[in-house]
């Protein structure tokens with residue numbers, strides 16, 4: 671009941687946090703810094719499928735000079751993230767409620783410095799590999815939108831998706847680093863921020879896989 675009632679109020683709740691997201695994000699293509707009031711040289715970091723915002727609401731305050739944009743296609747899910755950013759008054763965090771397949775409508779070539787993909791839907795390698803956010807068509811699109819030496823930080827619980835993604839990164843000319851199949855027992859864990867799904871998988875004893883792919 672409470673969940674249904676909450677969902678009915680999505681437009682009003684979005685309106686209350688209107689400083690955190692853009693009604694027509696495609697108008698910001700190529701000028702995100704200007705649109706968000708950030709200096710011309712600042713870095714833009716983009717998170718794909720941010721869910722309820724557990725990662726971005728910690729990552730953005732940790733990097734206050736970066737313009738951090740989080741994208742999520744599910745409006746009831748992104749609302750939770752937007753409300754967190756609004757309540758915590760995080761000045762460098764903004765949101766796009768859209769599907770990642772449309773990224774080229776929202777970003778221009780060479781506009782993005784870093785991309786985060788955390789626990790994207792695994793889809794099946796056999797039936798739906800093209801829907802994976804690390805499928806090569808997506809990677810080629812990210813390459814166009816990222817600056818030279820831009821990077822993608824990728825985390826997953828899923829071994830098969832991880833192996834697939836490593837193959838795709840290499841096939842698209844990325845260099846791999848910081849590769850671990852057990853992030854929480856690795857040297858990289860000190861800087862790590864756990865996402866909502868990451869915590870759930872960790873609680874089930876599933877090792878988290880992570881890699882950074884650089885252009």
Ligand SMILES: C[S@@+](CC[C@H](N)C(=O)[O-])C[C@H]1O[C@@H](n2cnc3c(N)ncnc32)[C@H](O)[C@@H]1O
Pocket residue numbers: 718719720721722741742743744747768769770771788789790791865866867868
């Ligand atoms: C498994 S959840 C992970 C959420 C969060 N990143 C985390 O780690 O807790 C995957 C999220 O990605 C979103 N998502 C999946 N495919 C997407 C796409 N093509 N574009 C935008 N969001 C997408 C889903 O709606 C969902 O919220």
